[in-house]
Amino acid sequence: MRTQVVIIGSGPAGLLLGQLLHTYGVDNIIVERKDRDYILGRIRAGVLEQGTVRLLEDVGAAARLHREGLIHDGIELLFDGVRHRIDMKEATGGKTVTVYGQTEVTHDLMDARVAAGRQTIYNADQVTPLDFDGPSPRVTYVKDGVTHEIACDYIAGCDGFHGVSRQSVPAAALKEFERVYPFGWLGVLSETPPVSPELIYARHARGFALCSMRSLTRSRYYVQCSLEDHVDNWSDDQFWDELRRRLDPEAAEALVTGPSIEKSIAPLRSFVAEPMRFGRLFLAGDAAHIVPPTGAKGLNLAASDVHYLAEALREAYTDKSSAGVDAYSARALARVWKAERFSWWMTSMLHRFDDTDEFSSRIQIAELNYLVSSRAATTSLSENYVGLPY
Structure with a gap:
């Protein structure tokens, strides 16, 4: 087979x-290691920036989103037991x-891909990108x-943190930055109305x-937990009781509980690999x-990467220019690092760390008090949360 772009993932x-x-x-072909049902079974985040x-x-994939999505x-x-609203729109x-x-x-x-008649190959084992350092890459x-x-002109590695794309890059060509946080999120999905x-x-x-x-009618709740914890240690009742303890009295009283549809613990990390382009x-x-x-920011960062990459490849084919391809990594990483900073800041401000002493705790409270009382601080949070410009 031959196509212009092979997308892995x-x-x-x-x-x-x-x-x-x-x-x-x-023209493009997607190659995927798993099957369609497996991919649709993954429970992930759901806050979309306007750019996304x-x-x-x-x-042409936003009709149902506009019918069913909730604008916030x-x-x-x-x-300190009190809720403060941040009016991001204002x-x-x-x-x-x-x-x-x-x-x-x-x-x-x-569904949009099926309607477009584009090919996706599911259940593809041993996917391997090859010869991407030269003019004739292949997968x-x-x-x-x-x-x-x-055979193709370009390969796009969209196969996630554990995927083969980054692993195929020579170690000497890659620089990785990582911070692993000493806690996880225990998450529960339930068929219950949101508490707020x-x-x-x-x-x-x-x-x-x-x-x-x-x-x-469907809520997603999280509580910070130990990385050594396990979902089997948490009954639904234990989860709801712990969540109530961390809410203000009004929210705790209003919380509607029910059986969990899905329950999992997700570790937290910050990670960046540079650059984001290796030949083709x-x-x-x-x-x-x-x-x-x-x-x-996870899904939204992926969307902005894809925006930059699609524009770069359009220029390569339509304008016969390599400028976008050459600039892709730097453009994407500039936005990535700003989102990494914001996500790290939110995490540091709101979580309990094992080494948090009284001084650090007071600093967190002071940061939050400043945030809700300063228009400049509120604007800064809001600009980052709704999404920085592309």
Whole structure:
């Protein structure tokens, strides 16, 4: 087989890139290690920046989002037992975020790809990007015991943190930056109405908590826990009791509980790999960077990477210019590091660390008090949360 661009990975990053390239008339094939149902079964974040929503609109995959997504003008910060609302729309001159699950985004993009007649190869084993340091890259894979090869012009690695794309880069060509946080998030998904119309970020002496949602009838809640903890140690009742302890009295009283649909513990880390281009191989999304979910940036960073990469490849084919390709890594990383900073800051301000002494605790409270009382600080948080410009 031959195509112009091979995309490794059919998560939101790979699917969105495929649809953007399709709108630009660039032929592409997606190669995916798992099957479609496995990908749709992954539970992920669901706060979308306006830039991400615009990209979904551009590829014709936003109709259901506009019907079912929840537009949020602000968030609530809870500390010292009191909630404070941050009006992001007012602080940013009208910008908002949309709550819409990543699983739904993936489903919509899959449907758009089928409608476009573009090819996705699922259940591809031993996917290997080759010869990307020269003019004729290729990707090999094994399916049903038979080895296949796709010749191409470019390879886009959108296969996540554990994917083969970054692992195929020579170690000497890659510089990695990482911070692993000493805690995780125990998350529960339930068919219950959200406790609040907007997300609540809670800083508590017992640890961080987040009240989020997927819809008006489905809620997503998190509590900070130890990395050594295990979901089997938490019954649903134990989880709800612990969440109540970390909320203000009004929210604790209003909390509607129910059986968990899904329960898991996610470790938190900050990670960046530089550069994001190696010859004709490009990294995008989690293949190149990870952020702690506190700042709601993971999926949105993947979308901005894909925006830069799709524009670069369009220029390469339409304008016969390598300027966009050459600038891709620097452009993407400039935005990545700003999102890494914001996510690290939110995490540091709201979580309980093992070495937190009384001084550090007072600093966190002072930071939060300044944040909710200063227009400049509120604007800074809001600008980052709704998404910095591309």
